Amino acid sequence: MxxxxxxxxxxxxxxxxxxxxxxxxxxxxxxxxxxxxxxxxxxxxxxxxxxxxxxxxxxxxxxxxxxxxxxxxxxxxxxxxxxxxxxxxxxxxxxxxxxxxxxxxxxxxxxxxxxxxxxxxxxxxxxVRKPHDDIGVAQGKSADVDAEVVLTVGTDCSVGKMTATLELVEAAREQGIDASFIPTGQTGIMIAGWGNPVDRVVSDFTAGSVEEMILEKGDEYDVLFVEGQGSITHPAYSAVTCGILHGAMADKLILCHESSRDAIHGYEDFALPELSEYISLYENLAAPVHETEVVGGALNTSKVETDEEAAAAVEAFADELGAPAVDPVRFDTAAFIDEVF
Amino acid sequence: MxxxxxxxxxxxxxxxxxxxxxxxxxxxxxxxxxxxxxxxxxxxxxxxxxxxxxxxxxxxxxxxxxxxxxxxxxxxxxxxxxxxxxxxxxxxxxxxxxxxxxxxxxxxxxxxxxxxxxxxxxxxxxxVRKPHDDIGVAQGKSADVDAEVVLTVGTDCSVGKMTATLELVEAAREQGIDASFIPTGQTGIMIAGWGNPVDRVVSDFTAGSVEEMILEKGDEYDVLFVEGQGSITHPAYSAVTCGILHGAMADKLILCHESSRDAIHGYEDFALPELSEYISLYENLAAPVHETEVVGGALNTSKVETDEEAAAAVEAFADELGAPAVDPVRFDTAAFIDEVF
CATH class of the missing domain: 3.40.50.720 (NAD(P)-binding Rossmann-like Domain)
Incomplete structure (x- = not known):
């Protein structure tokens, strides 16, 4: 770009x-x-x-x-x-x-x-939706970069993964961490000014299109925050989610959720599993390629009216997750960054 | 075609x-x-x-x-x-x-x-490697077809999933089952004379390209055998595997393995997990979209010299799997079909 x-x-x-x-x-x-x-x-x-x-x-x-x-x-x-x-x-x-x-x-x-x-x-x-011609298969090398790789993963599409990732990058920088954003979708690419449209590449190259970006930036920063896509339980888009999970070889995962969501958006026959099930799915699926852990959560409380109710929702989310959580749009994220990174 | x-x-x-x-x-x-x-x-x-x-x-x-x-x-x-x-x-x-x-x-x-x-x-x-223009996102409807859907899943690429699937179709037909083959790769497409090259479609359409085929054939046959691709633990190709798993919404899974394989082919730093881990990964990942079960295994014993050793390898594989197994190329598959379908 x-x-x-x-x-x-x-x-x-x-x-x-x-x-x-x-x-x-x-x-x-x-x-x-x-x-x-x-x-x-x-x-x-x-x-x-x-x-x-x-x-x-x-x-x-x-x-x-x-x-x-x-x-x-x-x-x-x-x-x-x-x-x-x-x-x-x-x-x-x-x-x-x-x-x-x-x-x-x-x-x-x-x-x-x-x-x-x-x-x-x-x-x-x-x-920016047109992938470049040299994208190819992953080599399984993302874990070789110097940077710690953090990936946002979701309970569904459209729960605010991109926004959460961008907010985490900003908050991390404010806490003195040399962080950068790895975009994977068109809006993220437009914001970052570079990047591969992972959801538009040939399916065999899904992981490769993420790895290419990690290898490009991985020795320039201390922490890379990778924008996740979709959800590993999504009937249509899980392939992209899985390719990003294995292509990024993330060291840490942040689970993103929207507080009012209880079924897959647009696929309401498919109920969302429990949060503990998401944690198992993401961690167990990642492990054969690269061990990782859900270290925190980002809750999108945009549909919650008052800050008081939103804070309570975040607390309940953190309890269920067994890990620190924040709504990085609504609340100050400094303490979360200090605790998790 | x-x-x-x-x-x-x-x-x-x-x-x-x-x-x-x-x-x-x-x-x-x-x-x-x-x-x-x-x-x-x-x-x-x-x-x-x-x-x-x-x-x-x-x-x-x-x-x-x-x-x-x-x-x-x-x-x-x-x-x-x-x-x-x-x-x-x-x-x-x-x-x-x-x-x-x-x-x-x-x-x-x-x-x-x-x-x-x-x-x-x-x-x-x-x-046949060029996807047609109308392939789109999955709607989560594969489970609505009349046919029972069986998917071959693998411990790795190149373990013989396509061959096992074709052999199972033939053996099922010989046992009187009205079975058909759903191709997902170029060789399978050339053999079947139709089909979508799932590993070549836009990543967002991976599941959709499988669903389209299931919906097309699902009311014409009693059992559809879907050709699997890659492996859910593959550093490069897992996205395609995941898209097929969720796009097919299979009722039964057949786990395919090559008897001498202990690391990902071409990615030897990545050891294959235990078979029990594969079973958990495939079943747990499928469940939020459609409950399924590994009901049997297909072992590729082409690198084993004698039939006696091969039979022993198949028996050990079945034991570890806790389910019936066969090498459908080397041995008669009728008993396996009777037991599993």
């Missing part, structure tokens, strides 16, 4: 609540977001819409955006296609010399007009 | 011992193999080279082959490329109106000369 400094984020008509990539980038990316494109809310600030977001101006179109070196598509329609109402913005960005960063199923590099404009104005189009 | 009746199998210079696809097709495919191409052994018969192979003539080139409706590439060079010394044979086949069936990394459909010839002579080129 390009290494942008000043980024405009496209989030028309979905900002902020249906714009997970846009809000993720606003909260966690190292580069500066200089504007959000949302034709529904021009003249407001991101922080007007959600208090955890920074004060970034919202404008109607790329024509109104300040100087930038990249336009990032921060939303996806159902199906992952390209919304033609975005074409003017992408065209304007390319004409202004901006790179494009997108994670759609539809690759913008395959769009004739955009490809021609990118060529004419010397811009890169980064389709 | 095409539905061929009379097939020529290309296996130049590697027949029979380095031609796993060619020998698999010779032994198990329902269509007739009318000739093998091997420029090293013209004038001989397949059965001259290995007594478990049928009496099929070996000829030097496609020009010498009898009437056929397909040419199947039954070998692969390291890397999966196309060997240019095969070009004349493929060209001749197309000019004679034969379809082409290949499982190379290099897609013959992308070869300009072959594509033009196929077009001119009205032939299909089947690149």
């Amino acid at each position: 390009s290494d942008p400094q000043r980024v405009v984020v496209l989030a028309h008509e979905k900002f902020p609540d249906r714009a997970k990539t846009a809000t993720g980038v606003l909260k966690y990316a190292d580069y500066d977001v200089v504007a959000v494109l949302d034709r529904d809310n021009p003249g407001t600030s991101a922080s007007d819409h959600r208090r955890d977001l920074p004060d970034v101006p919202i404008v109607s179109s790329m024509a109104d955006a300040p100087d930038a070196d990249a336009l990032l598509v921060g939303i996806a329609p159902i199906g992952g296609g390209f919304d033609e109402t975005w074409r003017d913005d992408v065209r304007t960005a390319l004409e202004r010399g901006c790179d494009i960063i997108a994670g759609l199923h539809y690759f913008l590099n395959d769009d004739e007009e955009f490809a021609a404009l990118a060529d004419e104005y010397g811009c890169d189009i980064n389709d | 095409s539905d061929p009746q009379r097939v020529v199998v290309l296996a130049h210079e590697k027949f029979p011992d380095r031609a796993k696809t060619a020998t698999g097709v010779l032994k198990y495919a329902d269509y007739d193999v009318v000739a093998v191409l091997d420029r090293d052994n013209p004038g001989t018969s397949a059965s001259d080279h290995r007594r478990d192979l049928p009496d099929v003539p070996i000829v030097s080139s496609m020009a010498d082959a009898p009437d056929a409706d397909a040419l199947l590439v039954g070998i692969a060079p390291i890397g999966g490329g196309f060997d240019e010394t095969w070009r004349d044979d493929v060209r001749t086949a197309l000019e004679r109106g034969c379809d082409i069936i290949a499982g190379l990394h290099y897609f013959l459909n992308d070869d300009e000369e072959f594509a033009a010839l196929a077009d001119e002579y009205g032939c299909d080129i089947n690149d």
